[in-house]
Amino acid sequence: TLTLNTQRLSVRDGAQISVATFGNGNAGDLTVTATDVELVGTTADGEFPSNLGASVELGATGKGGTLTLNTQGLSVRDGAQISTGTSGDGDGGDLTITATNVELVGTSTNGQSSSLLEASVQPEAIGNGGTLTLNTQNLSVRDGAQISTSTFGNGDGGDLTVTATDVELMGGVLRASVGQGAIGNGGTLTLNTQRLSV
Numbered sequence: 001t002l003t004l005n006t007q008r009l010s011v012r013d014g015a016q017i018s019v020a021t022f023g024n025g026n027a028g029d030l031t032v033t034a035t036d037v038e039l040v041g042t043t044a045d046g047e048f049p050s051n052l053g054a055s056v057e058l059g060a061t062g063k064g065g066t067l068t069l070n071t072q073g074l075s076v077r078d079g080a081q082i083s084t085g086t087s088g089d090g091d092g093g094d095l096t097i098t099a100t101n102v103e104l105v106g107t108s109t110n111g112q113s114s115s116l117l118e119a120s121v122q123p124e125a126i127g128n129g130g131t132l133t134l135n136t137q138n139l140s141v142r143d144g145a146q147i148s149t150s151t152f153g154n155g156d157g158g159d160l161t162v163t164a165t166d167v168e169l170m171g172g173v174l175r176a177s178v179g180q181g182a183i184g185n186g187g188t189l190t191l192n193t194q195r196l197s198v
Contacts, residue, residue: 001028001065009034011050011080014043018053019065027065027093030054036073039080046110050080054095056127060088064130067093072100074136076115076145079108085120086127092158094130095119102136102164104145104172115145119160121184125153129187132160139164141172149187152179159187167193 002019009032011017021027032052042049054067067084074097076082086092095117104115119132132149139162141147151157160176176189 011039014048016051020055021060021062026062029065031068033070037071041078042108052082054084056086056088056090058087064093069097074099079113081116083118086125087122091127092130107144117147121151121153121155123152128155129158131158140168142170146173148175151184154183156184157187161190163192
């Protein structure tokens with residue numbers, strides 16, 4: 001397991017904090033507790049996003065770990081990502097975020113990567129996706145940013161549950177989906193809020 005406790009966490013320019021399995025065994029869990037968390041951008045060539053992740057990699061056999069983030073303020077911008085997923089033979093882990101304010105904004109400079117919260121089953125994977133649970137007071141998803149659960153492989157997509165006082169989607173996406181060529185069911189999308197602006 002990887003546990004990080006700090007006042008302020010900044011992950012920028014393609015930097016990554018992750019737990020994963022590349023072999024025959026389960027991945028560990030990643031838990032982050034911080035007052036403020038900021039993920040910004042990608043590598044200079046746009047290929048790799050700044051990332052907090054828990055994954056089952058291609059060719060691995062085992063379950064993915066859970067990713068738990070507890071913070072007051074979370075900002076994910078310019079193509080950065082927080083994700084759990086499976087690309088191998090095993091289920092992806094759950095992603096749980098508890099925060100006061102959550103802001104997802106924009107895409108990478110080359111437009112190829114969205115600012116993203118995701119739990120996924122990737123192509124060629126065999127396994128179910130984890131759940132994505134977000135609890136916050138204020139949620140803003142703007143300018144191409146996304147929150148999603150999905151399956152593109154052989155397995156069901158996970159459930160997406162958002163509980164927030166205020167939710168604003170302005171050019172942003174909340175989605176639970178089955179991709180083209182996937183074999184499996186999509187997860188449910190549940191949104192609990194006092195105020196929703198689309």
